Amino acid sequence: MRYITPRKAAMGLGSAHSGTADHWFLTVSSCALVLLVPAFMLVIGNAIGLPHPELVAYFGRPYPALITALFIVVGMVHFIKGTRIxxxxxxxxxxxxxxxxxxxxxxxxxxxxxxxxxxxxTLVTVAI
Amino acid sequence: MADVNRGNRPLSPHMQVYRLPLAAITSIMTRITGHALVAGILLLVWWLVAAVTGPQAFAAADWVVRSWIGFIVLTGSAWALWFHALAGIRHLFYDSGKLLRIEEAERASWAIIIGSVVLTLLSLILFFFA
Incomplete structure (x- = not known):
């Protein structure tokens, strides 16, 4: 017989030995991505077809730059956890x-x- | 004792002949679309890096993005992204113990399939005509 509580026995275990941290991360990032997906698609849709200087200026603006950066960072970390499964x-x-x-x-x-x-x-746009 | 039931026993599903339920097909499609999205993200990141590399690099990347190859990759990615997003929302419902009955999972599967196609067509219309 083990003289520990059931809670103590479950602490830090599970097959991953890290509990449900990965699952919880995927839940949180998926909620963020539900908002970022349409925003990112609008940003990219508006960018495709722009001439080179206009494209650089476009991504130098806060909204397109922030949405693109957030989508790619959150999306790729979500991708790491997803490929891991x-x-x-x-x-x-x-x-x-x-x-x-x-x-x-x-x-x-x-x-x-x-x-x-x-x-x-962003820096090129600021310099201009 | 003679085996009177030979050849008439229930069999476990065999992967080659077992018809997957719709919820199983949309489930594996979630994984496939999620991984396939790497093609679209690579094309777009190459395009962004080319834009700060120089006019020649940008011309090459921009040509691919606006060619029929780019159209196929980006339209495919748009559909995969909508499908994966809708299926991900279904997973949030699954996690809270909802949509788990067979009829509900079936209906949610159709919602994901039809929804992803409609949203992709809407995205294309918005891109080409707005």
Whole structure:
């Protein structure tokens, strides 16, 4: 017999050993993305077709820049957690570790590239 | 004892012949659309980075975005994004213990399929005519 309460036995356990943190993150980020999806699609829809200088000026404005940055950062971290569930379902052992590392590195590279581009367009617009 | 029921026993579903219920199809489509969206995001991020790289880089990326390849990738991404968003909203209902009865899950599946197509057509109309 174990002399601990049921609550203590459940603390920090679960198959993930991190409780429901990933599930809760996906819940919170999905709520944010429900709002960001239509906003992002409007921003991109208005941007496609603009000539180069107008496009740079467009993404230098606060609303398009913030919506795009938020969508890509929140979306790609949501993507990391989502691929993690898929990887846990279909891959084992070393393949699983490699797949998780590739997913995380790739997603943060996409975030870095997008943030760099948006930051540069914002600074160029300020300089003008 | 003789096996009198040979050949007439209930079988567990076999993946090759089992017809997946609609709720199962829309469920696996949520995962597929979520992962496929990487194509659209890569195209758009390449386009954004090209815009701050130089006129030649931008010309190349912008040509792809506005070509028929870009049209297929971005329209597909728009549909995948709407589908994934609607299916994600259904998951929020699932998590709170709602829509879990078979008829409700079936109806929600149709709502996701029809809703995603309608919203994609609306997005295209808004893009081309507004």
């Amino acid at each position: 898929m990887i846990d379902d279909y891959f084992q052992h070393t393949a699983r570790k490699v797949a998780i590392i590739v997913s995380v590195v790739f997603s943060w590279a996409v975030i870095a590239a997008a943030v760099f581009a948006l930051a540069k367009m």
